Amino acid sequence: MNFNLTSEQKLIKQTAADFSRDELKEGAVNRDKNKIWPKEQVAKMANLGFMGMMVDESWGGSGLDTISYCIAMEEVSKVDASAGVIMSVNNSLVCYLLNKYGSEHIKTKYLISLAKGDKLGSFSLSEPQSGSDASNMKTYATLDGDNYILSGTKNWVTNGISCDYAIVFALTEKGVGHKGISCFLVEKSFDGFSTGKPEEKLGIRSSDTCELYFDGVKVPKENLIGSEGDGFKIALSTLDGGRIGIASQALGIAQAALEASIDYSKEREQFGKPISSNQGIQFKLADMAMEIEASRLLIYKAALAKDEGRDYGHIASMAKVYASEVAMRASTQCVQIHGGYGYVNETGVERLMRDAKITQIYEGTSEIQRVVIARELLK
């Protein structure tokens, strides 16, 4: 067992930290406040190879391991968790899925540009009536000659507005439960595909989230990913990896909360001394640091298991549920340490608390992660 990062992983960490400090930091509070999508910054992330990190180089990606991806996700999310989720969806939910399950045709036509970051992807599984119960969907697709005709509504789609391509799950056979679900790649430009208004969100406000509408969209049958009926397993196995990405996003938020808390508590004086000299503050910092370190180890453990081809879904769930709860606790304590200054948006620390909350909800709620973990224990 070796807890040291490789020289390549150290380089990724440094590159991501430099990029986040130099390119993401300055406008992050303003982008969040005014819901400005970070177009220039995402283009720069693409130039660094951050949009398709785990995709083979032959398909336009960076050919890196999952730990490198987690490291970059942490550094980006530490400064701007909205940029983190944009990156995470493209990497873990779109590129990973196409790299693993896409045909040569799909990879050539779509994966290369997505992995390079020339195009952006979204992943749409949830519907208004089916969130945790993901297989209970209504969106359907029927084969008509060389095309599927796709109709329905998806919601909570990160990158829904800004994406070029959407991964869409739909029923191709009704009445057989999850075995009737298939997976498609749908181009935004296809007739009948439209998007709803951007959701007004508590956090990650400079990433976009919306509904997607499909009204008799003609999808070429070559855009079916895998075979008919494979869709639900493709979705769940892809989400296993996605959850490692979101855990890393949560880790970045928690780390930011710790660093801001250390800096502020050393600088802020009350009763004639820095508040960091009080054990009441020191214990908060110690708890944050301890829980953050434990989150990081769980995340790397899940990432390593994934790269080594071992079962990792339940470890990914542990990493996500733990890191997201740590992010929530750390960011709440960070606001507490900052007092009134933490509650206004000038210091930017209230953003951490707002951003942390979604990591307990998307890509499977904390309750669903516990279901996955318990099923593994009891099988």
Ligand code: CAA
């Ligand atoms: N990988 C591959 N296959 C899997 C799997 C996995 N991780 N987990 C289960 N399966 C298989 C099962 O073996 C089963 O196959 P068989 O019938 O052949 O045996 C099949 O899938 C169905 O499994 P279950 O009966 O366990 O399915 P379920 O309906 O009980 O659901 C669940 C299980 C864990 C609750 C699942 O529905 C789930 O994870 N729900 C949460 C969905 C979610 O995370 N949504 C987030 C959407 S993405 C998002 O957030 C938007 C964004 O833009 C960021």
